[in-house]
Amino acid sequence: MKLLNRSALSLRPTQHFVDWINGLEPTMDGDDLTLADVERESTVYLIPEMDTPEALQEFVRERYLEILETELRAWEEDERQWPETLDWPLFQRFLQLEHSYLAIDLDNEAALEISEIDDSLLLETDQD
Secondary structure, three states, X not given: OEEXXXXXXXXXXXXXXXXXXXXXXXXXXXXXXXXXXXXXXXXXEEEOOOOOHHHHHHHHHHHHHHHHHHHHHHHOOOHHHOOOOOOHHHHHHHEEEEEEOOEEEOOOOOOOOOOOOOHHHHHHOOOO
């Protein structure tokens, strides 16, 4: 095990987010995604170590737009399909935050690798 010098921020979707996803394309016979379906695709972000709720709140407020755009893009590349206003209230309506002070890597074999985000990789995760 390796202790990483990071905290972790887990983002869980809300029903509002699921409703937006389901509104992107019409479905037949009640084949809409459920909150449980979308929660299986939740994201964990490694963030700088945060030791107070105030520090976490400040960090998230500074980065919420980048995070929100990443979450929307994971479900829809066409920004014209996104909500018209991307603001803090929408972030709070679409996503719930869970903060972990410690991040531990349980993989003793593989070294951590750093790669830039590739939108195509985000979209491939649900096809695997």
